[in-house]
Amino acid sequence: MRNIIITRSFIFLNRKIKRLLLLLVTIFLCARMMGETIIPDSISNPIRTGFHPDPSICRVGEDYYLVTSSFTWFPGLPIYHSRDLTNWSLIGHALTNPKAIDFNGMTDNDGIWAPTLRYHNGTFYLITTAHGCGGNFYMTAKNPAGPWSDPVWLKDAPGIDPSLFFDEDGRCYYTGNRWDFKSTWPAQCAVWMQELDLQKRCLVGERKTLAYGHAANAKYAEGPHLYKIKDHYLLLMAEGGSDYNHAVTALTAKSLWGPYVPCTVNPVLTHRHLGKDYPVQSLGHADLVQTPTGDWYAVFLGKRIVEGGLVPLGRETFLCEVSFQNGEPIFNPGIGVIGNRLKRPPLPWTPVSKTDKQNDFESSALSPEWATMRIPEQPFHHFADGNLFLSLRPEMADSLVCPSMLLRRVHSHNFSATTTMSFSTRRVNEWAGLVLYRTAKGYYSLLKGKNEIRLTKVLLGKKTIIATLPWKEKSVILRLVAKGATLTFYAGLSNDMLYQVGEVQSVDAVSDNKVNRFNGTGVGIYATSNGKQSINKASYQWFEYKEEN
Incomplete structure (x- = not known):
């Protein structure tokens, strides 16, 4: 009887070892497959x-x-x-x-x-x-x-x-x-x-x-x-x-x-x-x-x-x-x-590291994909305590000079751009926020002002205030979501509580037309004092550009 028990125990133990070995082999093969580079045709x-x-x-x-x-x-x-x-x-x-x-x-x-x-x-x-x-x-x-x-x-x-x-x-x-x-x-x-x-x-x-x-x-x-x-x-x-x-x-x-x-x-x-x-x-x-x-x-x-x-x-x-x-x-x-x-060209497959989706502004320099519109005569941004600060200046996105605006290229018809900003003002001419820009006569801006957030559209040089959202908080999360030919804009205090600003918009303002001719579209951050001198600044904690399927 004792020999039977020992034999059964040995068989049971042997089965456990086999299962364990099978599991280890499966894990090893999966890890190896995951580690292998899949080269597309x-x-x-x-x-x-x-x-x-x-x-x-x-x-x-x-x-x-x-x-x-x-x-x-x-x-x-x-x-x-x-x-x-x-x-x-x-x-x-x-x-x-x-x-x-x-x-x-x-x-x-x-x-x-x-x-x-x-x-x-x-x-x-x-x-x-x-x-x-x-x-x-x-x-x-x-x-x-x-x-x-x-x-x-x-x-x-x-x-x-x-x-x-x-x-x-x-x-x-x-x-x-x-x-x-x-x-x-x-x-x-x-x-x-x-x-x-x-x-x-x-x-x-x-x-x-x-x-x-x-x-x-x-x-x-x-x-x-x-x-x-x-x-x-x-x-x-x-x-x-x-x-x-x-x-x-x-x-x-x-x-x-x-x-x-x-x-x-x-x-x-x-x-x-x-x-x-x-x-x-x-x-x-x-x-x-x-x-x-x-x-x-x-x-x-x-x-x-x-x-x-x-x-x-x-x-x-x-x-x-x-x-x-x-x-x-x-x-x-x-x-x-x-x-x-x-x-695929028959060349040795050489992947490159992808650009970070989110800029946390922890470094003291912009990553190379960022650009200004025209050439700044004086620096209008700086980094401190993990934030990027934009100085409000008289220059505007509509003017043919360099405004306080930083852009990166848009690479997809389906994407989102989100930023967290801290900004307060007592002046009605001071605004800061998010921008989708093609030309001085074709762009969208989602900006925070004195007591509100304002969505503005510029199409063929005509500026229209699309919607406003009352806002007295200093901080705000601003987001735009592009899906093919449409744009939706949001604002809120957290990613889980964002309010839609205005109706769904068309991408027509940044699409090819008689003024949007040769260049392409960028998305980024923007601040302005609209023609008046200012010492105010807007602080951006992070910016995320994310392409959607």
């Missing part, structure tokens, strides 16, 4: 969401660098880095010297246009247009993260959208567009080229027009880029304007100075033939890059449409594969159109 398009127009790209070894237009945002000319054309991180800005350019008086559609990024013999070159505030200039750096040189202004370079091409003999050539001539058809522009002497830092030699576009009635030929591919030169350009009719066209030549012959497959990229209801529109302004294995890819801008045909994010950076057929580029071969997914 396809990736999201666009690759740089939100305000990222006019992309330019170059490769150095296995590293890719990308820059986009920044208009009047400062610091300007954001530089991104990737090793797989999919995962990108912001590594710096080229335009950081506040004395280099003056954006005051410039509209939000002026400023830094259409940069080109190139690398040659150990030096990075970035050339761009300061539209309305200086013209065309280039900068240099040994490290794309910076520091960059001050601008080298090219006074004898008319037009916009400059680019640089280094030929096999090391000589550098400037290409750009111009329209200062007697045109033969409406919106005719010329793409021209001239040698750039980097030692003398000026244009030299003959200036020659290469093309007026791919056809005899081509409109707005701009954004030219020149490449040497095998034994031919390829001239890529944008046409049709940056809206619905935008397109990429290509011409080839056997020699550098031409003649350049339009490709038979033109336009090589466009969506204008798909109708205005297609969810991705206005493709254009492309730049090419070749991987170490010989594959070609293009980056280019496009717009994503939400309900009602609205474009709240502006122009974004897309990617597609490019092949060559009889020397002519084929964009997204076998497919032709651009969707919201594409096959």
Whole structure:
């Protein structure tokens, strides 16, 4: 009997050990699976969401660098880095010297246009247009993260959208567009080229027009880029304007100075033939890059449409594969159109750390995704005791100067932005709070004043007070929630007790229209004394930007 009991106990114990071992193995396998990186077969398009127009790209070894237009945002000319054309991180800005350019008086559609990024013999070159505030200039750096040189202004370079091409003999050539001539058809522009002497830092030699576009009635030929591919030169350009009719066209030549012959497959990229209801529109302004294995890819801008045909994010950076057929580029071969997914480039998968959703303002400096509108003449923010303080100044979001406003790019059609603020005033002209900003004539503000919280909408320059909420507390949590084409605003003392301020709003105020044209939308914090001097400040404990599914 005793032996039977011992045997049964041993069997029972053996079962417990087996279950325990099975549990440990399961835990180990789950942990291992969780630790393994899952590499996707396809990736999201666009690759740089939100305000990222006019992309330019170059490769150095296995590293890719990308820059986009920044208009009047400062610091300007954001530089991104990737090793797989999919995962990108912001590594710096080229335009950081506040004395280099003056954006005051410039509209939000002026400023830094259409940069080109190139690398040659150990030096990075970035050339761009300061539209309305200086013209065309280039900068240099040994490290794309910076520091960059001050601008080298090219006074004898008319037009916009400059680019640089280094030929096999090391000589550098400037290409750009111009329209200062007697045109033969409406919106005719010329793409021209001239040698750039980097030692003398000026244009030299003959200036020659290469093309007026791919056809005899081509409109707005701009954004030219020149490449040497095998034994031919390829001239890529944008046409049709940056809206619905935008397109990429290509011409080839056997020699550098031409003649350049339009490709038979033109336009090589466009969506204008798909109708205005297609969810991705206005493709254009492309730049090419070749991987170490010989594959070609293009980056280019496009717009994503939400309900009602609205474009709240502006122009974004897309990617597609490019092949060559009889020397002519084929964009997204076998497919032709651009969707919201594409096959992942066959490069080593290199994830990057994601930007923190919440800024607690514990450090003494802003994280690099934050920017001002235009360039502050004097600092208007500082950090203390884990808070960020904004000084109330006479400048307003409506004025074409630098207000006390800090913005970060909006990357999704579905997001929330929340901040906790402490602010009190006895003056009716002093306000501080949350802002969703596209231009001085297109934004929303949710601001706390003397005894109330006020939701204001500015659409096409017309300012309307949408709603007010009585509020006497010093502290408040402010939140906006975007869902596609709609916006909802909230205020309260805690995240669990928020009151809706006004009715659900449309994103039309920050979407593309006749004043919201070229740049993109930002969200952030804002304080103003509305034209009067003030010593008051608003204190922000934290700010959270969160994208929703």
